[in-house]
Amino acid sequence: MAVNYKNIGLVNTREMFKRAINGGWAVPAFNFNNLEQLQAIIKASAELKSPVILQVSKGARNYANATLLRYMAEGAVEYAKELGCANPEIVLHLDHGDSFELCKNCVDMGFSSVMIDGSSLPYDKNVELTRQVVDYAHKYDVTVEGELGVLAGVEDEVQAEESHYTKPEEVIDFTSKTGVDSLAISIGTSHGAYKFKPEQCTRDPKTGRLVPPPLAFDVLDAIMKQLPGFPIVLHGSSSVPQEYVDIINQYGGKLPDAVGIPEEQLRKAAKSAVCKINIDSDSRLAFTAAVRKTLAEKPAEFDPRKFCGPARDLMEVMYKQKIVDVLGSDNKLAK
Ligand code: G3H
Ligand code: 13P
Ligand code: ZN
Numbered sequence: 001m002a003v004n005y006k007n008i009g010l011v012n013t014r015e016m017f018k019r020a021i022n023g024g025w026a027v028p029a030f031n032f033n034n035l036e037q038l039q040a041i042i043k044a045s046a047e048l049k050s051p052v053i054l055q056v057s058k059g060a061r062n063y064a065n066a067t068l069l070r071y072m073a074e075g076a077v078e079y080a081k082e083l084g085c086a087n088p089e090i091v092l093h094l095d096h097g098d099s100f101e102l103c104k105n106c107v108d109m110g111f112s113s114v115m116i117d118g119s120s121l122p123y124d125k126n127v128e129l130t131r132q133v134v135d136y137a138h139k140y141d142v143t144v145e146g147e148l149g150v151l152a153g154v155e156d157e158v159q160a161e162e163s164h165y166t167k168p169e170e171v172i173d174f175t176s177k178t179g180v181d182s183l184a185i186s187i188g189t190s191h192g193a194y195k196f197k198p199e200q201c202t203r204d205p206k207t208g209r210l211v212p213p214p215l216a217f218d219v220l221d222a223i224m225k226q227l228p229g230f231p232i233v234l235h236g237s238s239s240v241p242q243e244y245v246d247i248i249n250q251y252g253g254k255l256p257d258a259v260g261i262p263e264e265q266l267r268k269a270a271k272s273a274v275c276k277i278n279i280d281s282d283s284r285l286a287f288t289a290a291v292r293k294t295l296a297e298k299p300a301e302f303d304p305r306k307f308c309g310p311a312r313d314l315m316e317v318m319y320k321q322k323i324v325d326v327l328g329s330d331n332k333l334a335k
Contacts, residue, residue, distance in 0.1 A: 028327050
């Protein structure tokens, strides 16, 4: 049976994006696949009074079951209230939707926002598919994110050999023809924990660590000039904290030369029309670091709560740090 997100306490992205752009901050978009991630996201955002976007990918739906995830999001609204947040602003968003049917299914299941990612399609096909999703979603006041430009790395199952920055000359045509509410762009971020090849980076002579190249802020500026005040989204925005990578490697993991987006660049982006910043890999790294460390230090432990608990705690620390130090979305609820 179809359900509208408004009846389960969720909100779409429209108002929060307006406030974020006007206020020079960005809404965190955190992916979740399991209970511990969801608990940590809600605890961090409710305690800090931050709007939050809960992202569900196609892979997450396959892993955890689509119905279960959607009811978990409904439960998250009540959990936020229990934590003292009387009017939480929680968006349930489909991340990287790849077909009209998937987007429709999410709208019908109570999602308040969907992304249709036609970025790997020829331009005209991307416009056509995105328009079709917008026409359906807007009937239910569900907001839609489209994408122009291709990120390097893995976009769900789409492997892009190299990134293709968004072409500023296409953005007016795309947004006006499709009617999207926000636009994901490519300016040098990418998915996963290996955002740049070592040869694209320099090395810090003191630490020997990789220093990535800067994002293409000139492309972002050109896009914002074409679309003043239009909500822009940055995917692939994990910073791959070295402390988590070090813990993982110290306790038997193997993540050589993992590298992310430096946080000062994300801070700069958050102050612009970039009003949604996607973070998934940092949560995976925090989870893995805590699990590896706990199991290495307590080899006799076999109760999952004993290693998933520390993983949840570390993710909460990470989410809070992003909200306060990087995105500036704390204390930004409407009421
Ligand atoms: O952009 C991709 C997200 O990090 C989701 O990843 O498809 O492995 O769930 P996933
Ligand atoms: P990261 O892999 O950098 O966390 O990006 C996540 C993302 O863009 C989800 O859509
Ligand atoms: Zn993404």
